[in-house]
Amino acid sequence: QKEVEQDPGPLSVPEGAIVSLNCTYSNSAFQYFMWYRQYSRKGPELLMYTYSSGNKEDGRFTAQVDKSSKYISLFIRDSQPSDSATYLCAILLTQGGSEKLVFGKGTKLTVNP
Amino acid sequence: DAGITQSPRHKVTETGTPVTLRCHQTENHRYMYWYRQDPGHGLRLIHYSYGVKDTDKGEVSDGYSVSRSKTEDFLLTLESATSSQTSVYFCATNKRGPELNYGYTFGSGTRLTVV
Numbered sequence: 445q446k447e448v449e450q451d452p453g454p455l456s457v458p459e460g461a462i463v464s465l466n467c468t469y470s471n472s473a474f475q476y477f478m479w480y481r482q483y484s485r486k487g488p489e490l491l492m493y494t495y496s497s498g499n500k501e502d503g504r505f506t507a508q509v510d511k512s513s514k515y516i517s518l519f520i521r522d523s524q525p526s527d528s529a530t531y532l533c534a535i536l537l538t539q540g541g542s543e544k545l546v547f548g549k550g551t552k553l554t555v556n557p
Numbered sequence: 558d559a560g561i562t563q564s565p566r567h568k569v570t571e572t573g574t575p576v577t578l579r580c581h582q583t584e585n586h587r588y589m590y591w592y593r594q595d596p597g598h599g600l601r602l603i604h605y606s607y608g609v610k611d612t613d614k615g616e617v618s619d620g621y622s623v624s625r626s627k628t629e630d631f632l633l634t635l636e637s638a639t640s641s642q643t644s645v646y647f648c649a650t651n652k653r654g655p656e657l658n659y660g661y662t663f664g665s666g667t668r669l670t671v672v
Contacts, residue, residue: 478660487647487663532600545661549599
């Protein structure tokens, strides 16, 4: 079983739609949960970061973590064409000074005007 | 990508030649990482550094070596490039504090083609 699973999509939605992106993970010891956005031919940029179960909101973006189900989600409200990118979930485990960051393979999102 | 510069941005090289990629940061972050990104595999860690001259292997380290002689520079060397090392290489840094982790910041990437 892969440590982090992410539906690769692609996902195509009309402008204004609500987008839901999801990942599952297998190791219950993972502690930090992140979402990165990657535009074509650019490096990933950190979008959202959380370490607890529940919701964290930042503008049109909401990150949701359910540790009991080992499930994380990113919701985008009122999606815009500028949101078109690949979204990567990433989960971090820290243990005794060392750490392991595992990425999902990414979901490619296209928001059509 | 502010604070992290990768060079070169693009490179084409021949099989069997050595190649060095450079990552330069102005953030004074202690931790630095090299990843490769390939279709179907996502981002995979090659090597990382937790301080000057302190480095360790990631999950795909075979055929790669790294060096860090200064806080700001982290070099990735392909000793003898192979076609399987054609990829996009990303450098990242991590601002870590006691009991806290702020996530990784990535550079813009180096697109390497081995022919």
